[in-house]
Amino acid sequence: QVQLVESGGGLVQAGGSLRLSCAASRSIFSINTMGWYRQAPENQREWVATITTGGNTNYADSVKGRFTISRDNAKNTVYLQMNDVKPEDTAVYYCNVAIASFRRPWGQGTLVIVSS
Numbered sequence: 001q002v003q004l005v006e007s008g009g010g011l012v013q014a015g016g017s018l019r020l021s022c023a024a025s026r027s028i029f030s031i032n033t034m035g036w037y038r039q040a041p042e043n044q045r046e047w048v049a050t051i052t053t054g055g056n057t058n059y060a061d062s063v064k065g066r067f068t069i070s071r072d073n074a075k076n077t078v079y080l081q082m083n084d085v086k087p088e089d090t091a092v093y094y095c096n097v098a099i100a101s102f103r104r105p106w107g108q109g110t111l112v113i114v115s116s
Contacts (some may be wrong), residue, residue, distance in 0.1 A: 003028055006095055009110030012085055020080040020110055022095030028104055029076040035098040036069060036080045038091035039109075050098045051078065063089075085114045 008020040024034070035050040049059045049069040057069050068081040078095055092109040 003104045004095055004107035006093060006107050006110040009093060009112045011113045011115060014086055014114055014116050016085055016114075018082045018085060018112060020082065020093055020112070022078045022080075022107075024076050024078065024095070026076050028097055028102075029071075029078075030073065032102060033098040034071060034078045034095060036078070036093060036095050038089075038093045038112075040088075040091040043091075045094070048093070049080065082112070085112075087114045087116045090114045 003025040005023045006020065008018065010018065012018050031053065033050055033052045036048040037045050038048050039045040047060055048063055049057065049067055051057045051069045051071050059067060066082065066084045069078065070081070071078045080093065082089065090113050092111050094106055094109040096106060097103045
């Protein structure tokens with residue numbers, strides 16, 4: 001049973017915008033803080049942003065002021081609005097439960113490529 005499905009990635013020019021979506025199984029979405037993570041080529045996966053069930057958000061310094069995480073509890077979906085993207089934002093983006101001990105198997109991710 002697939003529990004996390006990311007979508008919305010693509011090729012975008014620097015300074016542009018992109019909106020990522022992550023559809024999650026209701027069983028894991030409704031009670032958990034959710035997060036976005038990314039992995040650039042030859043780098044480890046890193047945290048990008050998190051959002052609690054109540055809508056409180058937190059961001060990595062590298063994306064603060066440019067990215068916005070949101071969630072639609074009715075649709076079991078979490079979003080990542082990416083504005084003013086930079087070439088260093090190029091990565092495969094994943095979503096998952098924020099608390100590591102509750103984390104589910106990683107999905108396939110969605111690839112974002114930012115051209116300069």
